[in-house]
Amino acid sequence: MKPQVIAYCEVSADGKSTHRRHASSKPMMKFEDEAIRRYRHGLRARCDAILVGANTAKLDNPLLTVRDAMGPDPLRVVPSSRGDLPLDLNLLTDGGRTLIAVSEAAPDSHRSALRATGAEVLVAGTDRVDLPALLTQLGQRGVLSLMVEGGATILASLFRAGMVDRLIVQHLPVVFGGDDTPAMVGGPPLQNVDDAIPLSLVEVQRVGHHAVIVYERR
Ligand SMILES: NC(=O)c1ccc[n+]([C@@H]2O[C@H](COP(=O)([O-])OP(=O)(O)OC[C@H]3O[C@@H](n4cnc5c(N)ncnc54)[C@H](OP(=O)(O)O)[C@@H]3O)[C@@H](O)[C@H]2O)c1
Numbered sequence: 001m002k003p004q005v006i007a008y009c010e011v012s013a014d015g016k017s018t019h020r021r022h023a024s025s026k027p028m029m030k031f032e033d034e035a036i037r038r039y040r041h042g043l044r045a046r047c048d049a050i051l052v053g054a055n056t057a058k059l060d061n062p063l064l065t066v067r068d069a070m071g072p073d074p075l076r077v078v079p080s081s082r083g084d085l086p087l088d089l090n091l092l093t094d095g096g097r098t099l100i101a102v103s104e105a106a107p108d109s110h111r112s113a114l115r116a117t118g119a120e121v122l123v124a125g126t127d128r129v130d131l132p133a134l135l136t137q138l139g140q141r142g143v144l145s146l147m148v149e150g151g152a153t154i155l156a157s158l159f160r161a162g163m164v165d166r167l168i169v170q171h172l173p174v175v176f177g178g179d180d181t182p183a184m185v186g187g188p189p190l191q192n193v194d195d196a197i198p199l200s201l202v203e204v205q206r207v208g209h210h211a212v213i214v215y216e217r218r
Contacts, residue, residue, distance in 0.1 A: 001136075001139040001140075001144075002132075002135040002136055002138075002139045002163070003048065003049070003135060003138055003139050003143045003144050003145055003146040004144065004145050004146070004165045004166070005135070005146050005148060005158060005163050005164050005165050005166070006043070006047065006145065006146070006147045006148065006164075006165065006166045006167075006168060007148045007155055007158065007159075007164045007166070007167045007168065008040065008043065008147055008148065008149050008150075008168045008170065009150060009155070009167070009168070009169050009170065009184035009185075010025065010028060010032075010040075010170045010172065011169060011170070011171060011172070011183070011184050012028075012171070012172050012174050012175055012176040013171055013172065013173060013174060013175050014175045014176060014177065015183045015184065016176040016177075016178065016181045016182065016183060017150060017151065017152055017182050017183060017184045018181065018182060019176050019178075019181070020176075020178055020180075020181055021178075021180050021181055021182055022059075023059075024059045024060045025056075025059075025060055025150070025151075026060055028172060031172040031173065031174050032172065032210070033208035033209050033210070034068070034208065035207050035208030035209075035210070036170060036207050036208050036210045036212075037068040038068045038069050039170075039207045039212065040068075040170070041066050041067060041068040041069035041071075042069040042071070043147060043168075044064070044065075044066050044069070044071075044073075044074055044147060045066040045069050045070065045071025045072060045073075045074075046071065046145070047074050047145040047146060047147040048074055048075065048142070048143040048144055048145050048146065049074050049075040049076070049077050049099075049138060049143045049145070049146045049147070050064050050074040050075070050076055050077065050146070050147045050148075050149060051076075051077040051078070051079070051146055051147070051148045051149070051154070052064065052076075052078060052148070052149050052150060052151070052154070053078070053079065053150065053151050053153055053154030053155075054078060054079060054080040054081075054085060055151055055153065056149070056150050056151045056154075057078045057080070057085060057089055057091060058085065058086060058089070061089055061090050061091075062090065062091070062149075063090050063091070063094065063096075064076045064091065064149070065094075065096060073096055073097070074147065075097045075098075075099060075143065076091050076096065076097065076098045076099070077098075077099045077100075077101060077134075077138070077146070078091065078098070078099075078100050078101070079100075079101040079102075079124075079129035079131065079134060079154065080100055080101070080102060080106075080129070081102065081103045081105060081106065081125070081127065081128045081129050082102065082103070082105055082106045082107070082110060083100060083102040083106035083107070083110035083111055083113075083114055083121065084106075084110055085100065085114070087113055087114070087117055091119075092114070092117040092118075092119055093117065095118070097120075098117075098118075098119040098120070099119065099120045099121075099122055100114050100119050100120070100121050100122070101122050101123075101124050101129045101134045102114075102121060102122070102123055102124075102129065103123065103124070103125040103126055103127055103128055103129050103130070104123060104125070104126050104127075105126065105127050105128075106121075106123070122134070122137060124137060131154075131157055131158060131161055131163065132161055132163065135163060148164070150184070151182075151186070152182045152183065152184060152185055152186030152187075153186050153187065155184065155185045155186070156185050156186045156187025156188075157187070159185055159187075159197050160187060160197075162217070164217060165216065165217055166202075166214065166215070166216050166217070167199060167214070167215040167216075168212060168213070168214050168215075169184065169212070169213045169214075169215070170207075170210055170211075170212050170213075171210055171211040171212075171213075172210065173209055173210070197217075198217075198218040199215035199216065199217065199218055200215060200216050200217075200218045201213070201214075201215055202214040202215060202216050
């Protein structure tokens with residue numbers, strides 16, 4: 001059994017997920033109000049696990065804990081094919097529960113260095129982390145709900161594999177612009193518009209000064 005996957009994306013009003021390519025998304029938080037932080041952290045607290053891609057773990061160095069709401073911290077999950085994450089990341093040093101999913105290509109030295117931080121290391125996939133296999137393993141461990149907080153590359157893989165059940169788009173009331181600035185989902189371009197992933201609109205909500213739009217997979 002696989003967990004329910006909830007993709008949560010914070011974007012500018014023009015749909016950008018950072019203010020420029022290769023930048024951390026953390027500076028975007030200056031455009032958030034307290035209400036949206038409570039909303040996001042409340043959602044984290046209701047999920048069994050929270051996943052970010054390896055680049056997000058490196059660039060943003062997030063905590064992914066519940067600080068602005070009441071509730072337990074979810075298990076933090078990072079797919080990193082070779083397990084080559086910096087060992088001083090907050091996720092690996094703050095004493096919280098973290099699971100790093102690696103592929104068989106991850107050298108033993110990386111696996112043991114990660115384990116030495118207290119993180120759990122799980123193998124799924126040969127060259128790259130096999131996300132469906134990872135979700136199955138998470139489900140077997142009792143993870144029934146998984147929040148995914150980006151970035152664009154991991155979301156592209158999850159969407160293309162048909163594994164995103166719910167998409168929550170949270171807008172910041174600003175425009176970034178930028179031809180090369182990434183949107184919330186990356187990956188290769190569509191060859192045909194019929195390859196678009198169809199969604200159903202569930203809810204449009206105002207939270208503080210933010211629009212929050214909830215979709216489900218059709
Ligand atoms: N606005 C927001 O809500 C938000 C949220 C999070 C992040 N961000 C921003 O997004 C940017 C990072 O996003 P990103 O697209 O560069 O990277 P990402 O999605 O965070 O991470 C992608 C990496 O995950 C690893 N991975 C392992 N297995 C994978 C698989 N099956 N499919 C895809 N990836 C797999 C790969 O690294 P390995 O090859 O090492 O395995 C891959 O390069 C940063 O600028 C960050 O600030 C924005």
